[in-house]
Amino acid sequence: MSLLTVENLSVAFSQDGQSTPAVRGVSFTVDRGETVALVGESGSGKSVTALSTVSLLGDSARVEGSVTYDGQQMIGAPEKLLRKVRGNDISFIFQEPMTSLNPLHTIERQVSESLELHQGLTGATARERIIGLLTQVGIRDPETRLGAYPHQISGGQRQRVMIAMALANKPDILIADEPTTALDVTIQAQILELLADLKAQENMGLLFITHDLGIVRRVADRVCVMKGGEIVETGPTAEIFANPRHPYTQKLLAAEPAGRPDPVAADAEPVASTDHLKVWFPIQKGFMRKTVGHVKAVNDASLSVRAGETVGIVGESGSGKTTLALAMMRLIMSQGAITFRGQDVRKWSTRELRRLRAEMQIVFQDPFGSLSPRMTCQQIISEGLNIHKVDPTRNKRELVAEAMVETGLDPATMDRYPHEFSGGQRQRIAIARAMVLRPRLLVLDEPTSALDMTVQVQIVDLLRDLQRKYGLAYLFISHDLKVVRAMSHKVIVMKQGDVVEYGTAEDLFDRPQTEYTRALIKAAG
The missing domain is CATH 3.40.50.300 (P-loop containing nucleotide triphosphate hydrolases)
Incomplete structure (x- = not known):
């Protein structure tokens, strides 16, 4: 029997009387000592599937199907059982540790909460266990870090603290949701190696959620490729990479920046x-x-x-x-x-x-953070035109439309707000805002x-x-x-x-x- 079994899982969210499906008929298993990767683009249903395993989706979600952990049904389970399983038997590591860690609590207090809740450890016993956990995840001189706050340590160290919290109660299953996306390549490699070592030491099952197939090739035993809330292809990692059958899997595998830029003219200014x-x-x-x-x-x-x-x-x-x-x-x-x-x-x-x-213009990393949520696409792109008085005789909407076409956006959407666009479209808006000034x-x-x-x-x-x-x-x-x-x-x-x-x-x-x-x-x- 598998440690975690998901069968025909479907999830829909209700809002204003309407039901929006997010996951449809998903089935997979995770065995002890095995790494299973859920792969797909944003909105494919990966994180919703993971959160469904221990009923963390909230009241607006309607969940159907079956999720069993160690033979126990999780869907519709009593809250007392779910509280015992969450963070104890099934633990999570999330993508952005700075938003997952409490900025007002020290590292020691945050790790100790789980130990006290599930094991009743406090005082010197808890501190000794925390130091051991921080050492286990590769934080040097852990005694000096106990009183630190999240903003006082690096991104890689914050992610290690998140892993220490997840391991505190020796879970059977670790669910890692994009745990390395925001990290540098060297830190990313260290975290992946750490997770592989910990999985082997503790004989855990690891459910790894990512959109990066390069990472999947390095860590996963089996792969489930998700698109539009469904698993479109599944199989051993080596087989999926060597012989992808579904067109979407083939598209993902081919999605790697390639080629080289055009040569620079010899007389370039x-x-x-x-x-x-x-x-x-x-x-x-x-x-x-x-x-x-x-x-x-x-x-x-x-x-x-x-x-x-x-x-x-x-x-x-x-x-x-x-x-x-x-x-x-x-x-x-x-x-x-x-x-x-x-x-x-x-x-x-x-x-x-x-x-x-x-x-001289700049385009930032996070388009959602750099675009005002209170301004329409047209207002965002035209703001620089008003400040710098570029082409004052031209109609501003015409200039914005030209910039949108140039960056692959539909001018008919210029009166929409940033939250109505996808991540890629928002980045195109940020590029259009810069390009409209030439x-x-x-x-x-x-x-x-x-x-x-x-x-x-x-x-x-x-x-x-x-x-x-x-x-x-x-x-x-x-x-x-x-x-x-x-x-x-x-x-x-x-x-x-x-x-x-x-x-x-x-x-x-x-x-x-x-x-x-x-x-x-x-x-x-």
Whole structure:
């Protein structure tokens, strides 16, 4: 008998008298010591399926079918039984630990809650167990971390704390819902290795939810491919990758950024450059706010980007990637030369810089966070036109419509709000907002990391098309090395504020010179 058995599971959500199906007729099993991956794009029903296993969907969900854990029926089970199983026998690790951890509680308190609830452990006994758990998940000097709050530790450490909480009561099944999506490639590799080791040590069943097939190939024994709330294909991992039968599985496997950007013209105009750029943030202490040191966010960076050229900036979180780009755009203070289209702009006033702002634009990682929920698509895209008075004689809706068509959006949707668009469409709106001003330099800060693989490919193709058409210069910031290679002519590798390697994309990926670069490429698989 399987440890977890899901049979003919269907879930629908009721709102305003209407029922919306989210999962339809899903069946699969998870055995002890086995990793089963649920794969599919956003909205395919992966997370709803996982939450259904222990009835965590809320009152608006109507759940039908059967979910049995160790022979016990979970659907319609008494609340007392569900409370015993949740976090004890079946534990969850979620995608974004910063939203899953309580910002007001210390690490010790958050891990101890589960121990007290399910095992009655308190005081010194609980503390000893917590230190053991933190050690088990690879957190160094765990005693010094007990009193820390979530914002005081790194993203990788926060995810390790989440894993420690999930393991606290030695569960039989661990459900990992996109546990590495927001992490750097090196941290991602560490977390995947950690989960594999823990699964083997504890002989757990692991249900791994992801949209990244590269991860599935590395961790899963069996794969269930989901689309539109249904499992369209299932089988052993090696077989699915070697011989995918369903067109959707074939599409997912083919969805990887490929190709290379067009060559840069020999006479291409230099757009932006820096020389020995430094960004140091002062550390101030005491009543008089005396400077006692500096955070060296960017230590000594020199680079240039020409029209039609992409410079990729890679490195782990905190390496200085975004800080370098913001300093080049004069959005934060820095030292060192900054040149934009042949003009030294480091001493320009805010008023003098304003006339250049239309020519240097930025697209952020999370389109939902960077778009105002109270503004329509048309208002969002046209905002820059009003500020910079671009083409004042032209009708604004016409300019917005042109930008939307160019970025693959339907102009008929310009009066809709951001929540009415998909993640990929929202990112296209963010790109249209920048492109409507006809910039010379576009900073792309992790523009594809929050997107499904198939949407990633579409955005990469769109950006290459726009660069080809307008000769745009890109600074492309990312920890996804496959996307960087598909986009970039040159690549800068940063580590703790220092540029450790800078060269052509071909040289850097095929002949890396530093151990750190080699480690990044290896971790990316």
